[in-house]
Amino acid sequence: MKNVDRRASAMRTVCMGTFLLFFAALPPISFAETTINFDNLAVPVPPGWIELPPTYAGLEWSPLWDVVDESFFQSVYYNTYSFPSGSNAAFNDDGVELLAVASSCPFVLNSLWVSTWAAFNSFQYYSCRTLTIEGYYGDMLVGSSTINLSADRFDFWEPGITAPINKLVFKSDGPYRYWLMDDLSIAPANQAPVADAGEDLMVEAESSEGTEVTLDGSGSTDPDSTPGTNDDIVSFDWYQGDTSLGNGEIIDCTLSLGSHAVTLVVTDSCGESDDEEVIIIVHDTTPPEVEIVVPAADAALQDGVTLTAEVCDIGGVAEAYFYLREPDGGSGVPIGYEDLAGTLDASTDKWKYAFDTTQLADGHYVILAKAVDTHGNEGWSEIVPFSIRNWAVVELLPASEKNTAGRTMPVKFSLRIAESVDPTQPFVCNEELEIRIYDADYPDTILQTSLYGDTSTDYRIDGIAQLYITNFKTKKDPAEYVVEIWRTSKNFQVGSLTFETVN
DSSP states (O other), X not given: OOOTTOOOHHHXXXXXXXXXXXTTOOOOOOOOSEEEOOTTSOOOTTTOEEEOOSEETTEXXXXXXXXXXXXXXXXXXXXXXXXXXXXXEEEEGXXXXXXXXXXXXXXXXXXXXXXXXXXXXXXXTTBOOEEEEEEEETTEEEEEEEEEOOSSSOEEEOOOOOSOEEEEEEEOSSTTOBEEEEEEEEEEOOOOOBOOOOOOEEEEOOOTTOEEEEEEOTTOBOTTSOTTOOTTEEEEEEEETTEEEXXXXXXXXXXXXXXXXXXXXXEETTSOEEEEEEEEEEEOOOOOEEEEEESOTTEEEOSEEEXXXXXXXXXXXXXXXXXXXXXXXXXXXXXXXXXXXXEEETTTTEEEEEEEGGGSOSEEEEEEEEEEETTSOEEEOOOEEEEEOOEEEEEOOSSOSEEETTOEEEEEEEXXXXXXXXXXXXXXXXXXXXXXXXXTTOTTSEEEEEEBSSSTTSBEEETTTTEEEEEEEOOSSOOEEEEEEEEGGGTXXXXXXXXXXXX
Protein backbone atom coordinates (compact mmCIF):
# COMPACT_ATOMS: atom_id res chain seq x y z
CA MET A 1 0.00 0.00 0.00
CA LYS A 2 1.11 3.53 -0.53
CA ASN A 3 2.18 5.60 2.50
CA VAL A 4 -0.90 5.23 4.72
CA ASP A 5 0.58 7.48 7.40
CA ARG A 6 0.54 10.66 5.33
CA ARG A 7 -1.61 13.21 7.14
CA ALA A 8 -2.11 16.17 4.85
CA SER A 9 -5.39 17.87 5.63
CA ALA A 10 -4.87 19.96 2.54
CA MET A 11 -5.15 16.77 0.49
CA ARG A 12 -8.88 16.56 1.10
CA THR A 13 -9.35 20.12 -0.05
CA VAL A 14 -7.27 19.57 -3.14
CA CYS A 15 -9.11 16.37 -3.95
CA MET A 16 -12.49 17.97 -3.47
CA GLY A 17 -11.44 20.88 -5.67
CA THR A 18 -10.32 18.53 -8.37
CA PHE A 19 -13.59 16.67 -8.13
CA LEU A 20 -15.66 19.80 -8.56
CA LEU A 21 -13.61 21.18 -11.41
CA PHE A 22 -13.58 17.89 -13.24
CA PHE A 23 -17.32 17.67 -13.52
CA ALA A 24 -17.76 21.19 -14.81
CA ALA A 25 -17.61 19.88 -18.41
CA LEU A 26 -17.24 16.30 -19.59
CA PRO A 27 -16.63 15.17 -23.14
CA PRO A 28 -19.16 12.77 -24.68
CA ILE A 29 -18.38 9.25 -23.54
CA SER A 30 -20.20 6.21 -24.79
CA PHE A 31 -20.12 2.76 -23.25
CA ALA A 32 -22.05 -0.49 -23.38
CA GLU A 33 -23.46 -2.44 -20.45
CA THR A 34 -20.39 -3.76 -18.73
CA THR A 35 -18.73 -5.02 -15.60
CA ILE A 36 -15.50 -3.18 -14.84
CA ASN A 37 -12.95 -5.46 -13.12
CA PHE A 38 -9.66 -3.63 -13.84
CA ASP A 39 -8.01 -6.96 -14.73
CA ASN A 40 -6.78 -5.76 -18.11
CA LEU A 41 -4.32 -3.38 -16.42
CA ALA A 42 -0.78 -4.70 -15.94
CA VAL A 43 0.23 -3.97 -12.35
CA PRO A 44 3.99 -4.24 -11.81
CA VAL A 45 5.27 -6.00 -8.68
CA PRO A 46 6.95 -4.18 -7.10
CA PRO A 47 5.46 -1.81 -6.28
CA GLY A 48 2.18 -3.75 -6.54
CA TRP A 49 -0.11 -0.95 -7.65
CA ILE A 50 -0.53 1.62 -10.45
CA GLU A 51 -2.58 4.76 -10.94
CA LEU A 52 -5.89 4.23 -12.71
CA PRO A 53 -6.06 6.27 -15.94
CA PRO A 54 -8.40 9.28 -15.62
CA THR A 55 -10.48 7.86 -18.49
CA TYR A 56 -11.04 4.14 -18.22
CA ALA A 57 -13.76 1.80 -19.50
CA GLY A 58 -15.68 4.74 -20.96
CA LEU A 59 -15.88 6.58 -17.63
CA GLU A 60 -14.02 9.43 -15.94
CA TRP A 61 -12.31 8.54 -12.62
CA SER A 62 -11.39 11.27 -10.13
CA PRO A 63 -9.42 12.32 -8.19
CA LEU A 64 -7.02 9.54 -6.93
CA TRP A 65 -8.00 6.06 -8.01
CA ASP A 66 -5.35 3.31 -8.01
CA VAL A 67 -5.37 -0.37 -8.91
CA VAL A 68 -3.72 -2.98 -6.69
CA ASP A 69 -2.56 -6.48 -7.51
CA GLU A 70 -4.17 -9.36 -5.58
CA SER A 71 -0.85 -11.05 -4.79
CA PHE A 72 0.51 -7.81 -3.32
CA PHE A 73 -2.65 -7.43 -1.22
CA GLN A 74 -2.31 -10.98 0.06
CA SER A 75 1.45 -11.33 0.52
CA VAL A 76 2.31 -7.95 1.96
CA TYR A 77 -0.76 -7.60 4.18
CA TYR A 78 -1.20 -11.27 4.98
CA ASN A 79 -4.77 -11.47 3.75
CA THR A 80 -6.12 -14.80 2.55
CA TYR A 81 -9.26 -13.79 0.70
CA SER A 82 -9.30 -13.27 -3.07
CA PHE A 83 -10.52 -10.50 -5.37
CA PRO A 84 -13.92 -11.29 -6.94
CA SER A 85 -12.93 -11.34 -10.59
CA GLY A 86 -9.23 -12.00 -10.75
CA SER A 87 -5.95 -10.24 -10.32
CA ASN A 88 -6.86 -6.57 -9.78
CA ALA A 89 -9.11 -4.32 -7.73
CA ALA A 90 -9.42 -0.54 -7.41
CA PHE A 91 -8.84 1.44 -4.23
CA ASN A 92 -8.73 5.00 -2.95
CA ASP A 93 -5.15 6.22 -3.29
CA ASP A 94 -3.77 8.01 -0.21
CA GLY A 95 -6.99 7.07 1.56
CA VAL A 96 -8.83 10.05 0.12
CA GLU A 97 -12.24 10.45 1.63
CA LEU A 98 -14.08 11.26 -1.58
CA LEU A 99 -13.79 9.56 -4.97
CA ALA A 100 -16.00 9.86 -8.03
CA VAL A 101 -16.86 8.09 -11.29
CA ALA A 102 -18.70 10.04 -13.94
CA SER A 103 -19.89 10.12 -17.54
CA SER A 104 -21.51 12.73 -19.71
CA CYS A 105 -24.04 10.04 -20.60
CA PRO A 106 -26.53 8.72 -18.07
CA PHE A 107 -26.14 5.20 -16.76
CA VAL A 108 -27.69 2.85 -14.22
CA LEU A 109 -25.70 1.36 -11.36
CA ASN A 110 -26.37 -2.35 -11.03
CA SER A 111 -23.93 -3.67 -8.44
CA LEU A 112 -20.34 -3.81 -7.21
CA TRP A 113 -18.09 -5.76 -4.81
CA VAL A 114 -16.43 -3.89 -1.93
CA SER A 115 -14.06 -4.62 0.95
CA THR A 116 -12.01 -2.70 3.49
CA TRP A 117 -8.24 -2.65 3.18
CA ALA A 118 -7.41 -5.24 5.82
CA ALA A 119 -4.29 -6.86 7.17
CA PHE A 120 -4.29 -10.37 8.56
CA ASN A 121 -7.95 -10.47 7.50
CA SER A 122 -8.64 -7.85 10.20
CA PHE A 123 -9.46 -4.18 10.45
CA GLN A 124 -6.55 -1.83 10.98
CA TYR A 125 -6.41 1.83 11.94
CA TYR A 126 -6.32 2.72 8.21
CA SER A 127 -9.22 0.44 7.30
CA CYS A 128 -12.50 2.02 6.18
CA ARG A 129 -15.41 0.45 8.05
CA THR A 130 -18.43 2.04 6.34
CA LEU A 131 -18.70 3.19 2.73
CA THR A 132 -21.43 5.42 1.32
CA ILE A 133 -22.23 5.70 -2.38
CA GLU A 134 -24.26 8.58 -3.83
CA GLY A 135 -25.74 8.78 -7.33
CA TYR A 136 -26.17 12.16 -9.06
CA TYR A 137 -27.76 13.33 -12.28
CA GLY A 138 -26.02 16.62 -12.88
CA ASP A 139 -26.09 18.35 -9.52
CA MET A 140 -29.20 16.53 -8.34
CA LEU A 141 -28.81 13.73 -5.81
CA VAL A 142 -30.79 10.79 -7.12
CA GLY A 143 -30.12 8.26 -4.33
CA SER A 144 -27.57 6.94 -1.85
CA SER A 145 -26.69 3.80 0.06
CA THR A 146 -24.25 2.83 2.84
CA ILE A 147 -22.63 -0.54 3.52
CA ASN A 148 -20.60 -1.90 6.42
CA LEU A 149 -17.41 -3.31 4.99
CA SER A 150 -15.88 -6.65 5.85
CA ALA A 151 -12.21 -7.32 6.64
CA ASP A 152 -12.09 -10.95 5.53
CA ARG A 153 -13.94 -10.90 2.23
CA PHE A 154 -15.47 -8.84 -0.57
CA ASP A 155 -19.20 -8.18 -0.16
CA PHE A 156 -21.63 -8.05 -3.09
CA TRP A 157 -23.48 -4.73 -2.99
CA GLU A 158 -26.61 -3.62 -4.84
CA PRO A 159 -27.04 -0.01 -3.70
CA GLY A 160 -30.60 0.23 -5.03
CA ILE A 161 -30.04 3.45 -7.00
CA THR A 162 -32.21 2.48 -9.94
CA ALA A 163 -32.80 5.85 -11.65
CA PRO A 164 -30.43 7.07 -14.38
CA ILE A 165 -27.38 8.93 -13.08
CA ASN A 166 -24.20 10.32 -14.58
CA LYS A 167 -22.00 10.50 -11.47
CA LEU A 168 -21.14 8.25 -8.54
CA VAL A 169 -19.53 9.65 -5.40
CA PHE A 170 -17.86 7.26 -2.92
CA LYS A 171 -17.47 8.50 0.69
CA SER A 172 -15.36 6.69 3.25
CA ASP A 173 -15.90 7.09 6.99
CA GLY A 174 -12.96 9.41 7.36
CA PRO A 175 -9.71 10.58 5.87
CA TYR A 176 -6.94 8.06 5.27
CA ARG A 177 -9.38 5.20 5.45
CA TYR A 178 -8.75 2.67 2.67
CA TRP A 179 -11.23 0.45 0.86
CA LEU A 180 -11.33 -1.63 -2.32
CA MET A 181 -13.82 -2.08 -5.14
CA ASP A 182 -14.17 -4.68 -7.91
CA ASP A 183 -16.65 -5.74 -10.58
CA LEU A 184 -18.48 -2.43 -10.92
CA SER A 185 -21.54 -3.29 -13.03
CA ILE A 186 -23.25 -0.45 -14.92
CA ALA A 187 -25.59 -0.13 -17.90
CA PRO A 188 -26.12 2.87 -20.19
CA ALA A 189 -29.38 4.73 -19.60
CA ASN A 190 -29.07 6.98 -22.63
CA GLN A 191 -31.76 6.58 -25.27
CA ALA A 192 -30.65 6.87 -28.87
CA PRO A 193 -32.01 9.68 -31.05
CA VAL A 194 -34.42 8.98 -33.90
CA ALA A 195 -33.53 10.54 -37.24
CA ASP A 196 -36.27 12.00 -39.44
CA ALA A 197 -35.00 13.24 -42.79
CA GLY A 198 -38.45 14.40 -43.91
CA GLU A 199 -40.66 13.22 -46.73
CA ASP A 200 -39.34 12.15 -50.10
CA LEU A 201 -39.29 15.15 -52.41
CA MET A 202 -39.80 15.80 -56.09
CA VAL A 203 -38.68 19.29 -57.06
CA GLU A 204 -38.56 21.15 -60.34
CA ALA A 205 -35.15 21.85 -61.82
CA GLU A 206 -34.18 25.52 -61.72
CA SER A 207 -31.09 25.57 -63.90
CA SER A 208 -28.60 23.30 -65.59
CA GLU A 209 -26.08 24.12 -62.85
CA GLY A 210 -28.30 22.69 -60.13
CA THR A 211 -31.36 23.29 -57.99
CA GLU A 212 -31.43 24.55 -54.42
CA VAL A 213 -33.23 22.07 -52.16
CA THR A 214 -34.09 22.48 -48.47
CA LEU A 215 -33.25 19.47 -46.30
CA ASP A 216 -35.30 19.44 -43.10
CA GLY A 217 -34.39 17.20 -40.18
CA SER A 218 -36.47 19.07 -37.60
CA GLY A 219 -38.73 16.04 -37.21
CA SER A 220 -35.88 14.15 -35.55
CA THR A 221 -36.33 13.41 -31.85
CA ASP A 222 -34.36 12.33 -28.80
CA PRO A 223 -36.13 10.96 -25.72
CA ASP A 224 -33.42 12.45 -23.49
CA SER A 225 -33.99 15.99 -24.72
CA THR A 226 -35.80 18.62 -22.71
CA PRO A 227 -39.51 18.29 -23.57
CA GLY A 228 -40.34 20.34 -26.64
CA THR A 229 -36.71 20.53 -27.77
CA ASN A 230 -34.01 18.48 -29.45
CA ASP A 231 -31.29 19.78 -27.13
CA ASP A 232 -29.76 16.33 -26.61
CA ILE A 233 -29.05 16.04 -30.36
CA VAL A 234 -25.69 17.68 -30.89
CA SER A 235 -25.27 17.24 -34.63
CA PHE A 236 -27.28 16.88 -37.82
CA ASP A 237 -25.08 15.66 -40.69
CA TRP A 238 -26.34 15.28 -44.26
CA TYR A 239 -24.65 13.03 -46.81
CA GLN A 240 -25.08 11.86 -50.37
CA GLY A 241 -23.07 8.67 -50.38
CA ASP A 242 -19.74 9.63 -48.82
CA THR A 243 -20.10 13.29 -49.77
CA SER A 244 -21.10 15.73 -47.05
CA LEU A 245 -23.90 18.08 -48.06
CA GLY A 246 -23.71 20.14 -44.89
CA ASN A 247 -24.49 20.25 -41.19
CA GLY A 248 -27.55 21.56 -39.44
CA GLU A 249 -31.12 20.74 -38.56
CA ILE A 250 -32.33 22.52 -41.71
CA ILE A 251 -29.93 23.25 -44.57
CA ASP A 252 -30.05 24.31 -48.20
CA CYS A 253 -27.97 22.45 -50.74
CA THR A 254 -27.69 22.31 -54.52
CA LEU A 255 -28.60 19.09 -56.32
CA SER A 256 -28.33 18.28 -60.00
CA LEU A 257 -31.02 16.79 -62.22
CA GLY A 258 -31.83 13.20 -61.28
CA SER A 259 -32.56 11.07 -58.23
CA HIS A 260 -30.57 11.59 -55.04
CA ALA A 261 -30.45 9.35 -51.97
CA VAL A 262 -29.67 11.71 -49.10
CA THR A 263 -28.90 10.40 -45.60
CA LEU A 264 -29.38 12.31 -42.36
CA VAL A 265 -27.25 11.20 -39.39
CA VAL A 266 -28.23 12.61 -35.99
CA THR A 267 -25.94 12.18 -32.99
CA ASP A 268 -26.78 12.83 -29.35
CA SER A 269 -24.62 14.10 -26.53
CA CYS A 270 -23.58 10.55 -25.66
CA GLY A 271 -22.34 9.79 -29.14
CA GLU A 272 -25.25 7.54 -30.06
CA SER A 273 -26.63 8.12 -33.53
CA ASP A 274 -29.36 7.18 -35.94
CA ASP A 275 -29.77 7.75 -39.65
CA GLU A 276 -32.55 7.93 -42.19
CA GLU A 277 -32.55 8.18 -45.96
CA VAL A 278 -34.74 10.48 -48.00
CA ILE A 279 -35.09 10.33 -51.79
CA ILE A 280 -35.04 13.68 -53.58
CA ILE A 281 -35.79 13.73 -57.29
CA VAL A 282 -34.89 16.85 -59.22
CA HIS A 283 -36.86 16.59 -62.43
CA ASP A 284 -37.48 18.75 -65.46
CA THR A 285 -41.10 19.18 -66.52
CA THR A 286 -40.66 22.72 -67.80
CA PRO A 287 -41.08 22.98 -71.59
CA PRO A 288 -38.48 24.78 -73.67
CA GLU A 289 -38.98 28.46 -74.47
CA VAL A 290 -39.22 28.89 -78.24
CA GLU A 291 -39.14 32.14 -80.21
CA ILE A 292 -39.34 32.58 -83.98
CA VAL A 293 -36.52 34.82 -85.14
CA VAL A 294 -37.00 34.55 -88.94
CA PRO A 295 -39.38 35.52 -90.35
CA ALA A 296 -40.28 38.59 -88.35
CA ALA A 297 -43.96 39.24 -87.78
CA ASP A 298 -45.73 40.49 -90.93
CA ALA A 299 -42.60 40.11 -93.06
CA ALA A 300 -43.02 39.57 -96.80
CA LEU A 301 -40.85 36.71 -98.01
CA GLN A 302 -39.43 35.94 -101.42
CA ASP A 303 -37.30 33.15 -102.79
CA GLY A 304 -35.36 31.04 -100.32
CA VAL A 305 -35.44 31.86 -96.62
CA THR A 306 -33.78 30.31 -93.60
CA LEU A 307 -36.45 29.78 -91.00
CA THR A 308 -34.81 30.45 -87.62
CA ALA A 309 -35.86 29.84 -84.03
CA GLU A 310 -34.17 30.50 -80.71
CA VAL A 311 -34.74 27.83 -78.04
CA CYS A 312 -33.88 28.00 -74.34
CA ASP A 313 -34.09 25.05 -71.95
CA ILE A 314 -32.27 24.21 -68.70
CA GLY A 315 -31.85 20.56 -69.58
CA GLY A 316 -30.78 20.89 -73.21
CA VAL A 317 -32.70 20.83 -76.49
CA ALA A 318 -32.93 17.60 -78.45
CA GLU A 319 -35.05 18.61 -81.47
CA ALA A 320 -36.74 21.59 -83.08
CA TYR A 321 -39.38 21.67 -85.85
CA PHE A 322 -41.05 24.32 -88.01
CA TYR A 323 -44.69 24.41 -89.19
CA LEU A 324 -46.01 26.52 -92.09
CA ARG A 325 -49.79 26.92 -92.13
CA GLU A 326 -52.56 29.08 -93.48
CA PRO A 327 -54.08 31.46 -90.94
CA ASP A 328 -57.42 30.67 -89.32
CA GLY A 329 -57.35 32.95 -86.29
CA GLY A 330 -55.84 30.19 -84.15
CA SER A 331 -52.97 27.79 -84.61
CA GLY A 332 -53.40 27.76 -88.37
CA VAL A 333 -54.57 25.19 -90.90
CA PRO A 334 -51.95 22.58 -91.89
CA ILE A 335 -51.12 22.68 -95.62
CA GLY A 336 -48.56 19.89 -95.77
CA TYR A 337 -45.54 21.67 -94.33
CA GLU A 338 -45.48 20.13 -90.85
CA ASP A 339 -42.55 18.83 -88.76
CA LEU A 340 -39.87 20.53 -90.82
CA ALA A 341 -36.87 19.33 -88.81
CA GLY A 342 -34.49 22.12 -87.90
CA THR A 343 -30.73 21.85 -87.46
CA LEU A 344 -28.80 23.49 -84.65
CA ASP A 345 -26.34 26.11 -85.84
CA ALA A 346 -23.59 25.81 -83.24
CA SER A 347 -22.12 29.20 -84.13
CA THR A 348 -25.34 31.04 -83.27
CA ASP A 349 -26.98 28.44 -81.02
CA LYS A 350 -30.14 28.78 -83.08
CA TRP A 351 -32.22 26.18 -84.91
CA LYS A 352 -32.61 26.66 -88.66
CA TYR A 353 -34.40 25.25 -91.70
CA ALA A 354 -33.84 26.34 -95.33
CA PHE A 355 -37.17 26.79 -97.15
CA ASP A 356 -37.97 27.67 -100.78
CA THR A 357 -40.98 29.99 -100.61
CA THR A 358 -41.80 29.41 -104.26
CA GLN A 359 -43.24 26.07 -103.18
CA LEU A 360 -46.23 28.05 -101.91
CA ALA A 361 -48.53 30.45 -103.67
CA ASP A 362 -48.30 34.08 -102.78
CA GLY A 363 -50.48 34.74 -99.79
CA HIS A 364 -50.77 35.10 -96.03
CA TYR A 365 -49.32 32.39 -93.82
CA VAL A 366 -48.36 31.70 -90.24
CA ILE A 367 -45.32 29.92 -88.87
CA LEU A 368 -44.84 28.05 -85.58
CA ALA A 369 -41.88 26.25 -84.08
CA LYS A 370 -41.81 23.38 -81.62
CA ALA A 371 -38.83 22.26 -79.52
CA VAL A 372 -38.37 19.04 -77.54
CA ASP A 373 -35.88 18.99 -74.68
CA THR A 374 -33.78 16.05 -73.51
CA HIS A 375 -36.48 15.06 -71.01
CA GLY A 376 -39.27 14.95 -73.59
CA ASN A 377 -40.89 18.26 -72.69
CA GLU A 378 -42.40 20.10 -75.67
CA GLY A 379 -42.53 23.85 -76.01
CA TRP A 380 -44.20 25.92 -78.76
CA SER A 381 -43.53 29.36 -80.07
CA GLU A 382 -46.09 32.09 -80.52
CA ILE A 383 -47.75 32.19 -83.93
CA VAL A 384 -45.95 34.56 -86.30
CA PRO A 385 -47.86 35.86 -89.37
CA PHE A 386 -46.02 36.54 -92.61
CA SER A 387 -46.68 36.65 -96.35
CA ILE A 388 -45.07 35.23 -99.46
CA ARG A 389 -44.72 37.62 -102.41
CA ASN A 390 -42.89 35.91 -105.20
CA TRP A 391 -45.28 36.87 -108.00
CA ALA A 392 -45.01 39.96 -110.19
CA VAL A 393 -47.82 41.42 -112.31
CA VAL A 394 -46.56 42.28 -115.81
CA GLU A 395 -48.89 44.71 -117.57
CA LEU A 396 -49.66 43.95 -121.24
CA LEU A 397 -52.27 46.45 -122.45
CA PRO A 398 -53.37 46.41 -126.14
CA ALA A 399 -51.46 49.41 -127.46
CA SER A 400 -51.49 52.22 -124.94
CA GLU A 401 -52.33 52.91 -121.31
CA LYS A 402 -54.94 55.37 -122.71
CA ASN A 403 -57.94 54.02 -124.65
CA THR A 404 -61.16 55.48 -126.06
CA ALA A 405 -63.90 55.84 -123.45
CA GLY A 406 -67.19 53.92 -123.87
CA ARG A 407 -65.69 50.90 -125.54
CA THR A 408 -65.45 47.28 -124.42
CA MET A 409 -61.79 46.50 -124.26
CA PRO A 410 -59.64 43.50 -123.32
CA VAL A 411 -57.66 43.78 -120.10
CA LYS A 412 -54.53 41.69 -120.32
CA PHE A 413 -51.68 40.97 -117.93
CA SER A 414 -49.17 38.27 -117.18
CA LEU A 415 -48.43 36.84 -113.74
CA ARG A 416 -44.85 35.67 -113.33
CA ILE A 417 -42.29 34.89 -110.66
CA ALA A 418 -40.46 38.08 -109.83
CA GLU A 419 -37.23 38.53 -111.70
CA SER A 420 -35.34 39.00 -108.42
CA VAL A 421 -36.49 35.51 -107.41
CA ASP A 422 -35.99 33.76 -110.75
CA PRO A 423 -34.44 35.66 -113.68
CA THR A 424 -36.33 33.42 -116.13
CA GLN A 425 -39.61 34.70 -114.68
CA PRO A 426 -41.66 31.53 -115.21
CA PHE A 427 -45.38 32.05 -115.81
CA VAL A 428 -47.76 31.54 -112.86
CA CYS A 429 -51.03 29.87 -113.81
CA ASN A 430 -53.73 30.16 -111.17
CA GLU A 431 -57.42 29.50 -111.75
CA GLU A 432 -58.47 30.65 -108.26
CA LEU A 433 -57.85 34.35 -108.73
CA GLU A 434 -60.38 37.15 -108.72
CA ILE A 435 -59.95 40.28 -110.85
CA ARG A 436 -61.61 43.45 -109.58
CA ILE A 437 -61.94 46.63 -111.66
CA TYR A 438 -63.08 50.00 -110.33
CA ASP A 439 -62.91 53.72 -111.10
CA ALA A 440 -59.94 55.18 -109.25
CA ASP A 441 -62.16 58.03 -108.09
CA TYR A 442 -64.71 55.60 -106.63
CA PRO A 443 -62.69 52.78 -105.04
CA ASP A 444 -65.62 51.48 -103.00
CA THR A 445 -67.66 50.70 -106.13
CA ILE A 446 -66.48 47.61 -107.92
CA LEU A 447 -67.48 47.91 -111.57
CA GLN A 448 -66.60 44.35 -112.54
CA THR A 449 -65.50 41.17 -110.85
CA SER A 450 -64.00 38.45 -113.00
CA LEU A 451 -63.50 34.82 -112.03
CA TYR A 452 -61.98 32.06 -114.07
CA GLY A 453 -64.58 30.89 -116.63
CA ASP A 454 -65.98 31.25 -120.16
CA THR A 455 -68.53 34.10 -119.87
CA SER A 456 -67.84 37.51 -121.35
CA THR A 457 -66.72 39.03 -118.05
CA ASP A 458 -64.83 36.00 -116.74
CA TYR A 459 -61.13 35.75 -117.16
CA ARG A 460 -59.40 33.11 -119.19
CA ILE A 461 -55.78 32.01 -119.37
CA ASP A 462 -53.92 31.90 -122.67
CA GLY A 463 -51.28 29.29 -121.92
CA ILE A 464 -49.44 29.86 -125.17
CA ALA A 465 -49.23 33.63 -124.86
CA GLN A 466 -49.02 33.23 -121.04
CA LEU A 467 -51.70 35.88 -120.48
CA TYR A 468 -54.66 36.46 -118.19
CA ILE A 469 -57.47 38.07 -120.28
CA THR A 470 -60.86 39.55 -119.42
CA ASN A 471 -63.20 42.01 -121.22
CA PHE A 472 -64.33 45.26 -119.57
CA LYS A 473 -66.96 47.82 -120.73
CA THR A 474 -65.58 51.29 -119.97
CA LYS A 475 -67.67 54.37 -119.06
CA LYS A 476 -68.57 56.94 -121.68
CA ASP A 477 -66.64 59.60 -119.86
CA PRO A 478 -62.87 59.45 -119.58
CA ALA A 479 -61.66 57.82 -116.34
CA GLU A 480 -58.74 56.13 -114.64
CA TYR A 481 -59.32 52.52 -113.75
CA VAL A 482 -57.61 50.22 -111.23
CA VAL A 483 -57.30 46.48 -111.83
CA GLU A 484 -56.61 44.40 -108.72
CA ILE A 485 -55.68 40.70 -108.73
CA TRP A 486 -56.76 38.81 -105.59
CA ARG A 487 -56.54 35.38 -104.03
CA THR A 488 -59.92 35.88 -102.39
CA SER A 489 -59.99 32.55 -100.61
CA LYS A 490 -56.86 33.68 -98.72
CA ASN A 491 -57.84 37.38 -98.60
CA PHE A 492 -54.56 38.23 -100.31
CA GLN A 493 -53.98 40.84 -102.99
CA VAL A 494 -51.42 39.59 -105.50
CA GLY A 495 -50.94 42.92 -107.29
CA SER A 496 -52.58 45.67 -109.32
CA LEU A 497 -52.31 47.78 -112.51
CA THR A 498 -54.00 50.92 -113.90
CA PHE A 499 -55.15 52.26 -117.24
CA GLU A 500 -57.06 55.32 -118.54
CA THR A 501 -59.71 56.11 -121.16
CA VAL A 502 -59.91 59.32 -123.18
CA ASN A 503 -62.33 60.99 -125.61
